[in-house]
Amino acid sequence: MTEFPIGRLSAETGVNIETIRFYEKIGLMPKPHRTEGGRRLYDRGGATRLRFIRRARELGFSIDDIRGFLGLHDQPPTCAEVYETASRHRAVIREKVADLKRLDLRLSSIMGACTQSETPDCPLLDALLEPRSVI
Amino acid sequence: MTEFPIGRLSAETGVNIETIRFYEKIGLMPKPHRTEGGRRLYDRGGATRLRFIRRARELGFSIDDIRGFLGLHDQPPTCAEVYETASRHRAVIREKVADLKRLDLRLSSIMGACTQSETPDCPLLDALLEPRSVI
DNA sequence: CTAACATCTGTAGTGACTACAGAAGCAAGA
DNA sequence: TCTTGCTTCTGTAGTCACTACAGATGTTAG
Secondary structure, three states: OOOEOHHHHHHHHOOOHHHHHHHHHOOOOOOOEEOOOOOEEEOHHHHHHHHHHHHHHHOOOOHHHHHHHOOOOOOOOOHHHHHHHHHHHHHHHHHHHHHHHHHHHHHHHHHOOOOOOOOOOOHHHHHHHOOOOOO | OOOEOHHHHHHHHOOOHHHHHHHHHOOOOOOOEEOOOOOEEEOHHHHHHHHHHHHHHHOOOOHHHHHHHOOOOOOOOOHHHHHHHHHHHHHHHHHHHHHHHHHHHHHHHHHOOOOOOOOOOOHHHHHHHOOOOOO
16 A cells, blocks of 8 residues: 555654644645545655645744645745745744844843842842833 | 723723733733723723733733732742743743744755746745755 | 554634624713 | 714634644554
């Protein structure tokens, strides 16, 4: 047999069984064959497609981006369109990095005021209460 | 009157009306007075508390962290406990920054292969399909 | 034949809100 | 007093990308 059940697909691709079924429900994975008893049977193509989805997810692309890559919106995209999606995605990532770095600075700044004592009197919480603090 | 309705509280603190009601539902904000007609009335204390919550959220603390700060888990926390929470939070932020930077590198790497042509033949998508790619 | 395991469907939960629908309170002007 | 228009009310459902069950049934090795 060239077909295999969902458990093997899951083991082979590193994608959870429930996630595979979820991808099918939202139309990202096509409906596979079934055994007479109703169990899903996948082939090589299914594994390739699922791995593609997993890699794209690992790179942080949204389900909707992936739908586009797979041509599920309309046509399969041109190379330029894919680049455009990736480029916008990277811009979001870079903005997130900048945001988180600013957050780190602000947090570190108020943490510096902390005495770390065992009393409930905490400059860190005070900093959150004071409108004119470093925050 | 020293009391004011939810709209003014919202305007004053920059927190959405629906969010204020949400905070009340989950017990982060206490139940306020009501007019005879059933509308919420807040005082200065309410505004101070809500601003505290907003600042903590801006710093990325979870609702549960904030519950701890406000002493809603058990007692009001000691300064050392607050510092510990902040410290763990900062560690998560730094890990996220590192993750996102790695993501940027990987993404940039495969974007470099892209021809940005108008054809559907896309090295970027191929990179996601190939198991042995740079990704 | 049976025990153990794999898989099935469907629903609800996660976090931190946001977006409505439909009803009702409230304040200012005519 | 009445109306107009704004504000607020409750309750539910949607967001994103899954994850975690419960309870039933298929499949396979010994």
